[in-house]
Amino acid sequence: MKTRTWLIATLGSAVALAGLVALLNFKLDLYGMFSDQTGQSRLVYGDERVAKFLLSTRYVPTNFNALLIGSSVSANWNAGLIESYRTYNESLNGGNVVEQAAIVDQALERSGVSAAVLLVHPYFTSSHNFETVELTPRIKLGALGSTSLLSAYKNAVNIRLGREEQTYDRFGSNNFATAARKLNPRLAKMLAADGDFEIDAIAMQSYFRLIDKLHQRGIRILFVVPPTSTPLLTPKLEAFAHYQALITPHMAAGDLLLDLNSAEYASLRDNPENYTDGVHMRPPAARVVVAAIDRELGKLRRP
Amino acid sequence: MLFSSFAYLTLFLPVVALAYALCRRFGGSTAGQACLLLASVVFYAQSGSRNLLLLLASIAFNWLVVRRMVATTVDRTRQLWLVLGLTANVGLLLAFKYLNFFAEALPLLGLPAVALPNWAFPLGISFFTLTQVMYLVDCYQGIGTPVSLFRHATFVSFFPYITSGPLVRAESVIPQLQSPAAGEERLLMACQGVFIIALGLAKKIVLADSFAQVADAGFSATAALSTAEAWIFSLAYSLQLYFDFSGYSDMALGSALLFGIRIPQNFNAPYLAASISEFWQRWHISLSQFITNYLYTPILRTMGRATLWTSALATVIAMGIAGLWHGPALTFVVFGLMHGVALAINQRWRKYKRKLPWVVAWLITLVFVNAAFVVFRSPDLPSAMHMLGQLLPHPHTGGMDTLIGVLPISLSLVLQPVLYGTILAFVPLTSAQLTDRFRPTLLNCALTCVLLLLSALYMNSAVAKRFVYFAF
Numbered sequence: 001m002k003t004r005t006w007l008i009a010t011l012g013s014a015v016a017l018a019g020l021v022a023l024l025n026f027k028l029d030l031y032g033m034f035s036d037q038t039g040q041s042r043l044v045y046g047d048e049r050v051a052k053f054l055l056s057t058r059y060v061p062t063n064f065n066a067l068l069i070g071s072s073v074s075a076n077w078n079a080g081l082i083e084s085y086r087t088y089n090e091s092l093n094g095g096n097v098v099e100q101a102a103i104v105d106q107a108l109e110r111s112g113v114s115a116a117v118l119l120v121h122p123y124f125t126s127s128h129n130f131e132t133v134e135l136t137p138r139i140k141l142g143a144l145g146s147t148s149l150l151s152a153y154k155n156a157v158n159i160r161l162g163r164e165e166q167t168y169d170r171f172g173s174n175n176f177a178t179a180a181r182k183l184n185p186r187l188a189k190m191l192a193a194d195g196d197f198e199i200d201a202i203a204m205q206s207y208f209r210l211i212d213k214l215h216q217r218g219i220r221i222l223f224v225v226p227p228t229s230t231p232l233l234t235p236k237l238e239a240f241a242h243y244q245a246l247i248t249p250h251m252a253a254g255d256l257l258l259d260l261n262s263a264e265y266a267s268l269r270d271n272p273e274n275y276t277d278g279v280h281m282r283p284p285a286a287r288v289v290v291a292a293i294d295r296e297l298g299k300l301r302r303p
Numbered sequence: 304m305l306f307s308s309f310a311y312l313t314l315f316l317p318v319v320a321l322a323y324a325l326c327r328r329f330g331g332s333t334a335g336q337a338c339l340l341l342a343s344v345v346f347y348a349q350s351g352s353r354n355l356l357l358l359l360a361s362i363a364f365n366w367l368v369v370r371r372m373v374a375t376t377v378d379r380t381r382q383l384w385l386v387l388g389l390t391a392n393v394g395l396l397l398a399f400k401y402l403n404f405f406a407e408a409l410p411l412l413g414l415p416a417v418a419l420p421n422w423a424f425p426l427g428i429s430f431f432t433l434t435q436v437m438y439l440v441d442c443y444q445g446i447g448t449p450v451s452l453f454r455h456a457t458f459v460s461f462f463p464y465i466t467s468g469p470l471v472r473a474e475s476v477i478p479q480l481q482s483p484a485a486g487e488e489r490l491l492m493a494c495q496g497v498f499i500i501a502l503g504l505a506k507k508i509v510l511a512d513s514f515a516q517v518a519d520a521g522f523s524a525t526a527a528l529s530t531a532e533a534w535i536f537s538l539a540y541s542l543q544l545y546f547d548f549s550g551y552s553d554m555a556l557g558s559a560l561l562f563g564i565r566i567p568q569n570f571n572a573p574y575l576a577a578s579i580s581e582f583w584q585r586w587h588i589s590l591s592q593f594i595t596n597y598l599y600t601p602i603l604r605t606m607g608r609a610t611l612w613t614s615a616l617a618t619v620i621a622m623g624i625a626g627l628w629h630g631p632a633l634t635f636v637v638f639g640l641m642h643g644v645a646l647a648i649n650q651r652w653r654k655y656k657r658k659l660p661w662v663v664a665w666l667i668t669l670v671f672v673n674a675a676f677v678v679f680r681s682p683d684l685p686s687a688m689h690m691l692g693q694l695l696p697h698p699h700t701g702g703m704d705t706l707i708g709v710l711p712i713s714l715s716l717v718l719q720p721v722l723y724g725t726i727l728a729f730v731p732l733t734s735a736q737l738t739d740r741f742r743p744t745l746l747n748c749a750l751t752c753v754l755l756l757l758s759a760l761y762m763n764s765a766v767a768k769r770f771v772y773f774a775f
Contacts, residue, residue, distance in 0.1 A: 003490035006743030010497060013748065014755045021756065133764070146764040 022144040030152055032059035033143050039063070044168035045159075046152025049099060052090055052172060053135050054143055056106035060172075064088040065112055066297065068172075069104060069210075070119030071095045073226045073279060079171040081290045084298040085115050089172035094184075096200075097207045098128045102135035104210065108217055115300055116214050117293055120225045120257075122197035122243050123187055125204045175283065183277040191232050191279075196239045204246070211250045220254050220300045223247065224293060227260035227285075229278040230269045237261075258296045260289060304349045306554040307507050307762065312500075315346065320493075320561045327483070336457050336480055339562060346462035347426070354425035357395075358460060364391060365435040366455045369442045373449050381443060388439040392432050399424040404631030427466040429628060431459055433593060438473045440597060447473050454480060463558035467551055469569040469589035476564060483563035491743070496560030498747060499738045501754040503553025506546045506734075508761045510727070513720035514543035521706070522680060525690050529702035533693035534673075536706075539721070541676045542728050545573065548587070553734045560738075568735035574672075574728050577664040579645040580653075582672060594625045611654065615647035622646060629679075634687055638679040645671055 001009070026034050031054035032042045042059045044051040060067070066085035068074060072093040079089040090103050107113055133139065133148065142148055158164040167175050183191070190197060214221055225244060233240065240261060248257065260268070268274060274285035281289060304311050319342040327335040348355045365388060372384035397405075399422055406417045438455075441447030450458070450473070458476050459465070484492055521528070521536025528536070552569035559566045569588050576582035583591040598621040606613040619640060626639015659667070674691060681687035741747060 001743045001745060001748070003487060003494050003743050006494050006748055007490065007497065010494075010748045010751050013752045017752055017756050018759055021760075142763050144763070145760055147760055148764055150760065 018145070025144050025149060029143075030149065030156070031055050031057070031143055033057050033140065037062040041170040043166060043170060044172065044174075045156045046154075047133065047148050048168075048174070049092055049095070049103075049130075049135060050133060050139060050142070050148045051152065052092065053103050053106055053139055055172075056088075056090065056103050057140060058110065060088045060090075060107045061110035061112035064171075066115040066117065067104060067107060067113055068117045068293075069100050070117075070224075070226075071100075071121065071124045073121050073123065074117075074119050074224070075174045076176055076281065076283070077286050077290050077293070078169070078173045078175075078283070079290075080169060080173065081287065082294045082297060084294050084301060087115075087117065087171065087297075089174075091119070091172075091174075093174065093176075095124075096127045096129070097124050097203050097210060099130055099135055100124075101206050101210045101213075102130075104213075108213070108219075113217075114219055115222065115297060116219050117222045117224055117297065118211070118214075120223050120244060120247055122190060122199065122239075125207050126186070126190060126198065126200055128200050128202040128206060178276060178282050181277050183279060187277075187279055191228075191236055196242050197236075199243075199246075207247070208250055215252050221251070221256075222293065222296050222300055223251065223255065223257045225257070225259040225261050226279075227265050227269045227274075227281070227289065229272060229275050230266070231272075232278045233261060233269060254300070256296050256300060258292060260292065265292075304346060306551060306558070307504055307758075309762065312504070315342075316558060316561070323562055332481060332483060335483065335562075336453070339461065339480075340453070340457045343457070343460040343462040343465065347460060347465060350426040350466075357425050357428075358431060358465075359456075361392075361395065361431065361435065362456045362459050363452070364388075365439060365459075366452050369439060369449045369455075372439075373442060385439060385443045389436060392436050392439070396428065396432050398422070399428055401627070401631045430468050430470060431465055433470050433597075433628075434459055434473075437470070437593065437597060441472060441474065450477055461559070461564075463555040464566060467548075467555070468587075469552060469555065469567055470593050471566050471589065475567065479564045485563070489563045492560045492563050492565070494743050495738045495741050496557040498557070498741050498751050499553050499560065499734055500557035501751045501758070502734045502737065503550045503555075503557060504758040505754045506550030506553060508550075508758045509720050510724035511543050511546035511550055512761070513717045514539045514546060514724060516717050517721060518543050518680070522690070524705050525686065525693065527699070528690075528693045528705055530693065530696055530700045532703060532706050533690060537673050537677045537680075537690065537694060538725075540680045541574075541673050542721075542724055544676060544679075545570070545728055546724060549734070556735070556738070568733070570733065571735065572729075572731050572733050574669060575665070575731055576668050576672075577661055578668055579642065579649045579671065582668055583642070583646070590625065594621050598624055611651060615650060618646045618650065619643035633684055634678050634681055637684065637687070638675050641671075641675045641678065645675075 029035055030042075030045060031051065032040055033054060037059045040059060040063065042055055044055070064086045066082070066087040068077065068079050068087055068089040068091060070091040072091065072095065075089065075091040075093055075095075077089060077091070079087040088107075090100060090107070092099055092103075104116075139148075155164060159166045169175070182188075211221065225240070228236075228240070244259070251257065268285060268288055271285075272278075274281055276282060304315060306312075319338070322342070323335055323338045326338040330337075344355065347358055368384055368388040368391075372381050372388070375381055375384075402419050403421055406419050410416045438447060438459075442449055454477055455473075457480055458473055461476070464471060483489070518536055518540035521532065521539065525533075525536075549570040556566055556568065567589055571585040571588065573582055573586035576585050583594075599617050602620055603609055603614060603617040606617060620643070622639045622643030623636055624639070626635045626637070626642070629635040629638070658664075674694065677690050677694070678684075678687040681690055
């Protein structure tokens, strides 16, 4: 091959290949970013954070009018059972409020969302680091070709071939394993320590900013304190109360608080069978929680 | 502007290459040079106008000093100009990199603390200062020839190497600026350039940044590592540094080749070295040559007679200075001193003419280099000592709790490059050899396209990390 031919062929092929990959991904549109999403059904594939971030650019605001914002504690709450609002579960496994705020920002770029269910749990504000990738608007370019997209395709193909299980539904809820397991070390440490919960100042500021942003958009918030199993809750009752007291002053008129650690839900918390590890709930118990959320969200609708 | 950014690869480099080709075609080599100078100024200006002013002042000053130095035949005057030039260059480095470091050390010596302004040091200051130190000394010794301000400025500011090297001597670049390759040879160089840029980009984006994820995670959670984890994290950093810097050097080489200019290779399979002296002949080669010619030799000369002991002392001092050159931190000084002592021991060992089996020598070298890089990577000496302690066998030998806890959830994206990179780092075939053997074949076309596409996918997945050596 002549050098001139090689140079032109190589640079031309590289550009053509890159263009082809981008065009293919544009057409496949795994995250529903490049086409009208009305009535569409999209699932999470690959990295959960990247997927929910990208799904929130168009699919979520087009098809849902409420967001469930939280961590793994709320990740398996079946948002599809909520009838008062079409709710998308944005919760992330091991997620913190900084990551969630980045995702919610995407969903709020388009109009459509009018209510939010916001988790009130110390784990959610215990760190401010991005666990996998930094969720910035630059990630949107990745929808045209990136390694995370490659792993999403791999995941999708494996699910199609029955090699992997799809644990997410079109409402973003993650039906993860229900077998009993040990509490993750961070949560275990948090719940075992004496005194109040350790709070990451940056995460807490991000939490307050998120509340302000939702309010500024006219979005009403249902604050939800998730039920913690009685053996874990009892020694930390005061710490939970102190934590809650930090947040309630930020509630606006019209917002609601659903405290699932209150006496009314004692039977839910007393039964160890309701939990896989004392914090994360099994599906039947999660359904009880979702029903309670649905009831409260219904009240948000009323002026 | 990072070499591994879309802005550089898809806009800056193609536009400059095209403009240069047009300038050369219609205006000759002087117009081509003017194009390169302008491109370098635009490239460097991205780091801030204050930095650009400093670079231009440094270029003008050094050029003027050399002009005055060679204008006289009186030895004493020539020496004075040299001393003035060297002092000013060292002073510039001191002012921007080391003043606060030394000021902070004053209370340790029982002297009153002095508060100094903390200037952010300009990008590439260590590199363009050393390049001009070499120019000054070479011209003083009659090895180099003074050139016009235009040529000097083009040579010093040449964008492929201004930010992180390789350190080049004027004699190796200026003749190429004056009469660059032409015709078929130039086209072949351009092909080689594209090929080695693809190799370097993949090294940096796919391999180095994957190793960085493991190393960064590990070095941020060193509290209770098992021995195995300490080795995994430290080796990950050693490999990150290699792929990062050699990837950068490949891209610098490739960028220069696009303009028909060959700059020296900076790496030659360093992790295959079977002694510390061999390691420094393979690692950051241009810096090693600078240390030998412009630090070690002058220091040895000032000591009078060259004996094994004076040579060892000169080595330790030169390497200590080279360590400090990396930045104002004790960890860098200790890193340099460690290598200095190891080189001195190596010199002594060679006197005995006893040869270790290659595998044993290689393993000792690798273990030492890895340990020295732990010091290099650590934020301070106590942390370095702690990490080094973790490398030694201790009761908690084989656990992987920290590794599992700190690694990113998207493991598969990191593990494959890490696996391939670990193998590639120990393959004797280097990018420079591949480029030398390069032929414009279909296979090389396909390989280049695949590497570029793969790199683009990785680049598009996360914001590219800065090159490690941008910090020095």
